[in-house]
Amino acid sequence: MSAPRRDPQADAAAQAIASQYGRRDAAADAQRYSLFDAAALQAQQERLRAMVALWRAHGWSSLADRTMLEVGCGSGGNLLDLIRLGAQPQRLTGIELLPDRVALARQRLPASARVIEGDAALIDLPPQGQDAVLAFTLFSSVLDDRQQAALAKAMWSWVRPGGGVLGHDFVVDNPRNSDVRAVPMARWRQLFPEARLTLRRVNLAPPLARALARLHPGTIAPTSALLPFLRTHRLVWAAKP
Numbered sequence: 001m002s003a004p005r006r007d008p009q010a011d012a013a014a015q016a017i018a019s020q021y022g023r024r025d026a027a028a029d030a031q032r033y034s035l036f037d038a039a040a041l042q043a044q045q046e047r048l049r050a051m052v053a054l055w056r057a058h059g060w061s062s063l064a065d066r067t068m069l070e071v072g073c074g075s076g077g078n079l080l081d082l083i084r085l086g087a088q089p090q091r092l093t094g095i096e097l098l099p100d101r102v103a104l105a106r107q108r109l110p111a112s113a114r115v116i117e118g119d120a121a122l123i124d125l126p127p128q129g130q131d132a133v134l135a136f137t138l139f140s141s142v143l144d145d146r147q148q149a150a151l152a153k154a155m156w157s158w159v160r161p162g163g164g165v166l167g168h169d170f171v172v173d174n175p176r177n178s179d180v181r182a183v184p185m186a187r188w189r190q191l192f193p194e195a196r197l198t199l200r201r202v203n204l205a206p207p208l209a210r211a212l213a214r215l216h217p218g219t220i221a222p223t224s225a226l227l228p229f230l231r232t233h234r235l236v237w238a239a240k241p
Contacts, residue, residue, distance in 0.1 A: 033077075038217035039209035043202075046224065047168060047235065048081060050200045054237045057198065058164070063087040070094045070134040071120040071155060076105035078136055079113060089113040093130075095120045121150040128160040136168040139191070140180040152191035156240070164239040165192060171201065171234050188236050195238035203233040 035041045060066070063086045070078055073094030083089055089110035095118065096102045102117040109115065116123060133155045142148045155165050169183040188197060203209075204224040212219045224231060 037210075038213035039204075039206060039220060042209065042213075042217070042220045042224075043204075043206070044081070046202050046221070047233075048085065050202050050235050051166065052085065054166070054198060054200060054235060058237065058239060065091075066131040067091045067129065068093075068132045068134065069125075069130045069158065070136070071151065072096060072135065072138040072141070073105055073115065074101050076108045076113075076115070078134060079105070079109055083110070083113075095123060121147065121154050123154070125154075125158050127157050130158045131160065131163040133159055133163075133165045134167075135165060137180070138169070139167065139183045139187070140170045143179070143181060148187075148191060156192060156194070156238075159240045161240050164195065164237050167236040167238065168202075168233060169236075171232055183234075185234075185236075188238065192238040195240060198237045198239070200235045201228055201231045201233070202235055203231055205230050205232045 033040050035044060055063075063082060066087060068082060068087055068091060070093075073079055073096045076094060079092050079094050082092060090112040092109075092113045094105055094109075094113070094115045096105060096115060097117075097119055099117060102115055105115045135151075135155065138151070139148050142151065152165075159165060167183070167188065170180060171182055171184075173182045174180050185197070185199070204212075204220060204227075208223070208230060209220050212223060
């Protein structure tokens with residue numbers, strides 16, 4: 001891997017993202033996304049089932065021999081999920097912009113998993129070296145269209161033929177958070193024009209899921225199944241021919 005290339009516009013976009021996350025309440029986020037929260041646990045389990053279903057439909061029966069990378073890996077939670085699904089830590093890489101999250105990811109993940117600090121759009125990795133590149137609530141957090149396109153271009157270059165990019169992102173805008181925006185299917189097609197796109201709608205609207213959890217946690221999954229139009233996120237598998 002060579003040293004990151006410097007680009008003033010990309011640096012400004014990266015600083016804007018860092019500022020957005022700096023405004024967030026880390027303690028509140030930790031509580032909201034704790035798996036002791038019934039709504040967060042249901043969302044994670046639903047997302048994992050949908051991921052496995054997408055990969056099975058793609059012809060994969062195991063992650064044991066897959067090389068995988070996540071852009072915006074945060075504190076490593078999604079990479080840990082991949083390990084639980086059978087991925088080998090030494091085949092996993094995370095890229096994260098924020099130093100405090102990099103430190104936490106390195107603490108939580110096995111030592112053989114690699115975590116790189118920096119802007120993914122400026123990091124040189126071997127082309128076609130990954131079976132899958134993950135981008136979870138990434139594009140919704142990047143409000144600059146050029147930066148989105150730069151990230152997508154880099155990610156697509158890292159995927160080998162027969163692999164793909166797996167995205168998980170908002171279907172609708174969040175009225176309580178102006179730092180994120182929905183990623184419609186038209187935008188996915190613009191970002192990955194050569195891909196074969198397969199999608200699954202997941203995750204009941206979090207405020208509704210949390211309200212149902214207070215009544216009874218067992219009501220979340222049936223409500224999501226009965227009212228799929230109230231799901232606020234989409235999993236997109238962008239397969240590379």
